[in-house]
Amino acid sequence: MPKLLFLFPILFFLFLRPHHAAEDFVRQPARPLVFTPHNRPQSHPQQVHVSLVGDNYMKVSWVTDENGVPSTVEYGKLPGKYESSATGEHTSYRYFFYSSGKIHHVTIGPLDPATTYYYRCGGSGPEFNFRTPPATYPIEFVLAGDLGQTEWTNTTLEHINARNYDVLLLPGDLSYADTQQPLWDSFGRLVEPYASRRPWMVTQGNHEQEIFPMIYPKGFKAYNSRWPMPYKESGSESNLYYSFDVVGTHVIMLGSYADFGPDSDQYKWLANDLAKIDRSRTPWVVVLLHAPWYNSNLAHQGEGESMRLAMEEMLYNSRVDMVFSGHVHAYERFTRVYDNNADPCGPMYITIGDGGNREGLAMLYKEPKPVISLFREASFGHGRLRIMNDTHAHWSWNRNDDSSNVVADGIWLESLRSSCSCAPKMEQKMEHTSGKDEL
Numbered sequence: 427m428p429k430l431l432f433l434f435p436i437l438f439f440l441f442l443r444p445h446h447a448a449e450d451f452v453r454q455p456a457r458p459l460v461f462t463p464h465n466r467p468q469s470h471p472q473q474v475h476v477s478l479v480g481d482n483y484m485k486v487s488w489v490t491d492e493n494g495v496p497s498t499v500e501y502g503k504l505p506g507k508y509e510s511s512a513t514g515e516h517t518s519y520r521y522f523f524y525s526s527g528k529i530h531h532v533t534i535g536p537l538d539p540a541t542t543y544y545y546r547c548g549g550s551g552p553e554f555n556f557r558t559p560p561a562t563y564p565i566e567f568v569l570a571g572d573l574g575q576t577e578w579t580n581t582t583l584e585h586i587n588a589r590n591y592d593v594l595l596l597p598g599d600l601s602y603a604d605t606q607q608p609l610w611d612s613f614g615r616l617v618e619p620y621a622s623r624r625p626w627m628v629t630q631g632n633h634e635q636e637i638f639p640m641i642y643p644k645g646f647k648a649y650n651s652r653w654p655m656p657y658k659e660s661g662s663e664s665n666l667y668y669s670f671d672v673v674g675t676h677v678i679m680l681g682s683y684a685d686f687g688p689d690s691d692q693y694k695w696l697a698n699d700l701a702k703i704d705r706s707r708t709p710w711v712v713v714l715l716h717a718p719w720y721n722s723n724l725a726h727q728g729e730g731e732s733m734r735l736a737m738e739e740m741l742y743n744s745r746v747d748m749v750f751s752g753h754v755h756a757y758e759r760f761t762r763v764y765d766n767n768a769d770p771c772g773p774m775y776i777t778i779g780d781g782g783n784r785e786g787l788a789m790l791y792k793e794p795k796p797v798i799s800l801f802r803e804a805s806f807g808h809g810r811l812r813i814m815n816d817t818h819a820h821w822s823w824n825r826n827d828d829s830s831n832v833v834a835d836g837i838w839l840e841s842l843r844s845s846c847s848c849a850p851k852m853e854q855k856m857e858h859t860s861g862k863d864e865l
């Protein structure tokens with residue numbers, strides 16, 4: 427039986443590997459996979475990570491090998507003193523000959539803002555702690571895509587952890603398990619020291635699909651079981667797209683690998699979600715998706731184009747401030763763009779697919795550089811978006827410079843809501859939308 431396990435990766439790479447650019451790229455040497463072993467007792471929690479669920483609540487997720495462990499989290503504001511507890515749900519899944527452990531998801535709260543909570547999962551094992559996001563500005567997001575689990579990933583995560591932040595946003599491609607399910611467990615253990623301390627909000631990439639015709643035609647079995655996001659809270663019926671609010675910011679997570687055409691559920695959900703945004707409460711709107719709509723790297727050219735054609739106008743009319751994507755293993759910052767042209771009322775587009783996965787970097791670019799592309803570099807790294815107040819934010823890109831952390835790009839942004847030339851148009855559009863709703 428174990429020998430058969432090796433057949434699936436081979437089949438996968440022969441027939442089902444994610445669509446990637448031609449292999450004629452010269453990539454900087456990738457670093458080897460880091461497998462993170464399980465070294466706790468079977469009843470103890472492993473792969474602990476937390477995510478935001480609505481206002482003032484947090485979901486704690488973890489895995490146990492032992493089935494009898496209750497899906498309960500005890501928590502409090504002092505180490506070892508758990509004044510509260512909550513019980514949630516659990517799930518598990520099978521993928522060919524692999525059976526997952528018991529995957530627990532427990533929502534806890536209400537929680538105070540900017541507060542450290544100490545918690546224990548399932549009644550035994552180590553104590554963890556996380557800090558809730560603040561109630562007011564400033565708030566700092568970390569952005570890191572296409573993480574994988576290599577030595578590059580390790581150093582990128584160390585750089586992320588070296589400076590404080592509030593919420594991590596991941597625009598797809600998490601574990602690079604690619605059907606080898608034990609690698610999902612290894613990834614969970616690799617990121618636990620970070621993802622158990624700050625909320626990690628993710629959307630899917632192509633490496634999460636794990637579709638196998640006839641047997642797993644819809645895919646996303648591991649992803650949906652292990653990384654459930656608060657989609658129901660935002661009126662979505664799919665874990666592949668959702669939105670949430672945190673400190674003046676409405677974050678929309680789109681699904682590059684869910685249907686997005688005008689008749690699709692995702693399209694209708696997005697239109698509805700955009701129409702509901704209250705810019706007096708969340709002046710900032712940012713969008714994450716996996717396959718970039720704007721990209722001057724030769725890797726993955728055109729892969730986001732059909733989604734751009736379907737949805738770009740909606741984002742533009744709603745004055746989305748920034749769109750972050752992954753997929754291309756490099757960093758690129760565009761100016762504000764609409765329909766391939768610089769437009770002061772369009773979103774700023776950023777590719778941040780450079781977390782450190784095993785495939786290495788996408789080194790080759792279109793020449794000459796398009797005028798809308800302002801900074802591009804094929805290096806690993808992570809981004810930081812610090813939202814200072816209703817009107818101003820700072821974006822920076824931190825290069826993973828052969829394991830050193832170097833701030834290599836940065837720019838101040840003004841929110842489109844506060845922009846004199848763009849805001850009135852947005853208000854007109856909102857009035858127009860509400861008028862349509864009344865009809």
Ligand SMILES: [Fe+2]
Nearest residue numbers: 599631632753
């Ligand atoms: Fe990807």
